[in-house]
Amino acid sequence: MLYARVATSAKKADVDMLLDYQLSPLSGEPGNRVLVPLGNRKVEGIIVQVVDSTEVEQVKPVEKILDDTCLASPMMELAHWVARRAGCSLAAVLFAMLPPRRKALPMGLKLVSPGEKLSVKQLAVVRLMSDGNVRTKAEITRQLGISASPVDALVSKGVLDKAPLIISADFPDWHLDEVEHLTARQKQVLADIAEASHDLSWPGKFLIQGVAGSGKTEIYIRLARQVVEKGGQVLVMVPEIALTAQLVARFRAAFGEKVAVLHSGLEDRVRSDYWRGVDRGEFPVVVGTRSAVFAPLKRLRLVLMDEEHEPAYKQEEAPRYHARDVALYRAERENALVLLGSATPSLETMYQARKGVYKLLTMPERIFRCQLETKLVDMREELQAGNRSVFSRELRNSIDQTLARGEQVILFLNRRGLAPTVLCRNCGFRYTCSHCSTGLTLHSSNLLRCHYCDRSVVLPSKCPRCNSPYLRKLGQGTQKLEEVLAEYYPGHTVLRLDSDSAGSAVARERLLQRFYRGEANILVGTQMIAKGLDFPNVTLVGVMLADLSLAMADFRAAERTFQLVAQAAGRAGRAEKQGRVVIQTYQPEHYSLRFAMQEDYQGFYNYEIAQRKQAMLPPYSNLARIVISSERQQNMERQTETILNELATLSGWEIIYSGPPPFEKLKGSYRWHVLLRQQQCGEDFSQLNAVRKTFKRTANARVVFDYNPVNLM
Numbered sequence: 116m117l118y119a120r121v122a123t124s125a126k127k128a129d130v131d132m133l134l135d136y137q138l139s140p141l142s143g144e145p146g147n148r149v150l151v152p153l154g155n156r157k158v159e160g161i162i163v164q165v166v167d168s169t170e171v172e173q174v175k176p177v178e179k180i181l182d183d184t185c186l187a188s189p190m191m192e193l194a195h196w197v198a199r200r201a202g203c204s205l206a207a208v209l210f211a212m213l214p215p216r217r218k219a220l221p222m223g224l225k226l227v228s229p230g231e232k233l234s235v236k237q238l239a240v241v242r243l244m245s246d247g248n249v250r251t252k253a254e255i256t257r258q259l260g261i262s263a264s265p266v267d268a269l270v271s272k273g274v275l276d277k278a279p280l281i282i283s284a285d286f287p288d289w290h291l292d293e294v295e296h297l298t299a300r301q302k303q304v305l306a307d308i309a310e311a312s313h314d315l316s317w318p319g320k321f322l323i324q325g326v327a328g329s330g331k332t333e334i335y336i337r338l339a340r341q342v343v344e345k346g347g348q349v350l351v352m353v354p355e356i357a358l359t360a361q362l363v364a365r366f367r368a369a370f371g372e373k374v375a376v377l378h379s380g381l382e383d384r385v386r387s388d389y390w391r392g393v394d395r396g397e398f399p400v401v402v403g404t405r406s407a408v409f410a411p412l413k414r415l416r417l418v419l420m421d422e423e424h425e426p427a428y429k430q431e432e433a434p435r436y437h438a439r440d441v442a443l444y445r446a447e448r449e450n451a452l453v454l455l456g457s458a459t460p461s462l463e464t465m466y467q468a469r470k471g472v473y474k475l476l477t478m479p480e481r482i483f484r485c486q487l488e489t490k491l492v493d494m495r496e497e498l499q500a501g502n503r504s505v506f507s508r509e510l511r512n513s514i515d516q517t518l519a520r521g522e523q524v525i526l527f528l529n530r531r532g533l534a535p536t537v538l539c540r541n542c543g544f545r546y547t548c549s550h551c552s553t554g555l556t557l558h559s560s561n562l563l564r565c566h567y568c569d570r571s572v573v574l575p576s577k578c579p580r581c582n583s584p585y586l587r588k589l590g591q592g593t594q595k596l597e598e599v600l601a602e603y604y605p606g607h608t609v610l611r612l613d614s615d616s617a618g619s620a621v622a623r624e625r626l627l628q629r630f631y632r633g634e635a636n637i638l639v640g641t642q643m644i645a646k647g648l649d650f651p652n653v654t655l656v657g658v659m660l661a662d663l664s665l666a667m668a669d670f671r672a673a674e675r676t677f678q679l680v681a682q683a684a685g686r687a688g689r690a691e692k693q694g695r696v697v698i699q700t701y702q703p704e705h706y707s708l709r710f711a712m713q714e715d716y717q718g719f720y721n722y723e724i725a726q727r728k729q730a731m732l733p734p735y736s737n738l739a740r741i742v743i744s745s746e747r748q749q750n751m752e753r754q755t756e757t758i759l760n761e762l763a764t765l766s767g768w769e770i771i772y773s774g775p776p777p778f779e780k781l782k783g784s785y786r787w788h789v790l791l792r793q794q795q796c797g798e799d800f801s802q803l804n805a806v807r808k809t810f811k812r813t814a815n816a817r818v819v820f821d822y823n824p825v826n827l828m
Contacts, residue, residue, distance in 0.1 A: 118169045119143055119177055121151055121160035122206035131204045131808055135169040137176040146186030148213065150178040161209040163191065184213050189448065190411060196444060197436050202800060202807055202820040207433040212409040214390035215383035223249040223280040224266070230274035235561065235573050236265040241274065249278045258615060260564035260571045280382065289364040289631060294333045301330050304476050305337055311474050312452055315342060315417065319452040320443070322468045324460055325478030326714060327685020331456045332362070335419045336369050338454065343370065343399045347416030351402045352438060354425030356380040357612070358647040360624040362421070363402050370400050377403035377410055380620025405430060405438045408445070415449045418442045422646055423455040423464060424678055429825040437823065458685060458716070459678040462727065465720055466734040487688045489696045489712045493703045505591050505599065510657045510697040517655040518607055522692065523630070524637045527645050527683040528659040531613050532556035532592035537563065537574060541583035550783040557588055558615065568782040596659065597639050604637070612640035645683035651690035658683050661700040661708055668777040669827045670732050673707040677719050680711040733823070737793040739768070739803055740824040742776070744784040745816040751785045754816035758789065761809070765802050768793050777828050784817070790827070798823070
């Protein structure tokens with residue numbers, strides 16, 4: 116008789132221990148997804164271990180083996196480590212490691228009739244679907260920020276009908292030029308890596324701090340080719356799906372079809388097929404986002420992490436792992452070389468490099484060495500001069516000149532929608548979300564939408580408090596910027612890239628390709644256009660509100676601002692044409708913007724690291740964040756008091772903040788967070804893990820532990 120030790124789904128039952136089930140006569144192995152009874156329910160689980168005995172007297176049988184996925188012992192060991200490091204259940208990690216289950220061909224919806232007597236939200240759906248594309252209900256509701264009710268109503272009216280989703284793993288050709296000759300600096304970097312590492316293996320750990328356009332990608336490809344020629348496998352990581360398009364194209368130019376892609380934007384069947392192909396050893400190269408760090412590479416010899424500073428590498432939901440930490444752990448155990456790359460490395464990584472943990476390699480010059488002119492514009496002076504436009508005179512003139520030369524423009528604004536808030540000029544009423552401590556953003560079709568819980572309401576014609584018609588739209592987002600540009604430049608095509616305009620990975624790649632091919636002159640977007648992309652004909656980049664991120668209640672606000680502005684500026688002048696960057700701000704004196712304008716990473720690092728040392732913040736300490744939430748404030752307060760009593764007994768940890776987070780209410784729940792600091796060397800979360808296991812998710816309150824948090828909001 117064989118028994119399976121099963122980790123049950125953390126989403127359906129918060130069980131932090133393994134449960135024994137009778138496996139025979141079924142045949143299963145570690146990594147198999149199974150259906151098991153739990154109480155009076157049946158839940159999904161994953162087999163962790165198969166044993167021939169159990170101490171449980173009445174063992175229930177495994178109901179069903181759901182698929183044939185399996186995990187080799189190194190991956191199972193990795194799962195246990197991540198669970199300890201991320202402060203979560205083993206089940207949460209295992210479900211993140213495995214691919215989606217292959218299901219039947221999915222169906223979506225398409226527009227078949229214009230319809231009559233439609234509501235405002237129904238009209239918004241019809242306008243979205245008028246492009247002829249097939250979308251799932253989830254895509255429609257996410258893009259428009261509405262509930263499913265208007266979509267269901269259109270289906271019942273016959274306006275929308277079911278249609279099969281087009282599933283394709285094809286990646287269009289970007290026609291990128293192959294690099295034949297390396298610069299002297301690129302050759303030196305490769306030589307330094309070869310000299311400092313033994314046969315490109317662990318403990319080789321490198322950090323390339325190279326300005327945008329310095330040729331880091333070609334370093335990645337040359338190293339990968341050396342590894343693949345010796346029979347090894349390569350993991351290439353990027354922080355966001357939008358950045359995979361060009362990187363996949365470059366690696367496919369070098370390795371053909373032997374490049375697998377793993378990210379959440381792929382259709383489930385495609386992602387599952389890639390995962391299984393990687394598991395069978397069919398792909399020597401894997402390109403992916405954060406979750407690709409769990410790719411079942413059995414001959415992993417090289418890990419490449421581009422834009423290593425990006426917060427997107429940290430998972431914000433369970434399991435709350437950082438992909439960089441997991442990659443380093445895997446590399447050490449699988450004898451792989453690690454190369455991190457960024458124009459603006461995180462302070463923690465650069466601090467480690469200066470201590471000798473990483474070998475630091477610098478690439479301070481662009482390949483083409485073209486001149487990059489940068490201008491910092493004080494928008495307060497623009498206002499005093501009578502210019503109330505979102506465009507400074509400097510930026511407007513630069514756009515005019517750039518378009519006249521037949522070149523392209525990128526405008527970066529890290530704010531979606533038409534307007535960030537709507538205010539009544541009579542009584543001061545401001546539209547806020549009833550479920551979150553945040554304002555509602557105005558989008559198209561007069562929809563006010565919350566960017567945190569996705570609830571939306573139609574903007575009325577009069578103030579709900581005083582019945583005044585004087586409602587004013589304050590500020591501008593990317594959608595409004597797109598409209599203004601279309602009005603200013605009617606003879607030019609303007610594209611907008613944000614999560615509203617292009618919700619799927621396919622839509623984003625199509626839009627970026629259109630811009631790459633020159634089908635549009637101006638690209639407007641949020642942070643997803645500000646990094647990692649290469650458009651040779653872009654000679655002007657405008658940063659609309661450079662100080663927007665400085666308002667964040669986070670000790671990393673200055674670092675994030677410096678990184679975003681420096682990365683956005685790096686999109687200009689990447690070929691032989693001279694580039695120009697215009698940075699608009701209301702805080703031109705802020706050091707993060709001054710250093711970004713000069714592309715002075717070392718200057719910023721030296722200034723900021725001194726601030727961190729004085730405040731004893733990372734990298735001079737470890738942080739842990741505990742968030743307590745409940746739909747009833749009384750339950751949240753009661754649970755908080757219990758946790759604070761438990762934390763008072765810990766040694767080596769001090770509470771540096773206990774109070775409401777910046778968003779005191781989120782998705783209908785009241786929140787409280789506790790921030791702890793550990794000043795000793797190394798990272799030891801064992802005490803916090805012991806506390807964590809005493810607090811289970813209940814109907815009254817939820818407790819979340821986040822170790823080394825990246826997001827404090």
